[in-house]
Amino acid sequence: MLELNTERLYLRTLVEADWPLFFRLHREPQTMQYVFGDIGEEMIRRGFDHRLPAWTPQSDHWLCLVVIDRQSAQELGVSGFRILSPGHAEIGGLLLPEHQGRGYGTESWRAVIDYAAAIGLDSLEATVTDGNIASCKLQEKCGFTFERRVPQAYQIGEQWFDDLVYGLQLGPLRSPSLPS
Structure with missing residues (x-):
């Protein structure tokens, strides 16, 4: 089981016993405001089950x-990443509303970013739904820079939103190929 530690936080791999937390995170309107519309338990369970196998x-x-x-040993939320292409991953996370605004997102992301660098990833990206000001601030606190806006890229309920894509270089900057 993967374990990461920070000054205030302990992060560990998701296990079956975490279903109540995962379900609650995905049913909290404040947490889901910029993530999904109303989704049912079956869809939430599929997402949970997909994350349970050992990760490599x-x-x-x-x-x-x-x-x-x-x-306190209280569960606050989830954080992590998924590999999009060799050396590159997307980072994400959710915190229960009562734990937002206390720096836990920044602290947990910094631990995840350090782990991503330690396993040799070169870069991370984060996609933020336009209007999610708190998430934009989180990106900046963690060293991400705004890269691009993707117009009308994501639908929540009946409303379409732009995606804001942020990036963070972890490894050495790569030089562009020189013409031969």
């Missing part, structure tokens, strides 16, 4: 880590 850098599913307060 070759996996096609998310590395999903439960974020836990070290002092």
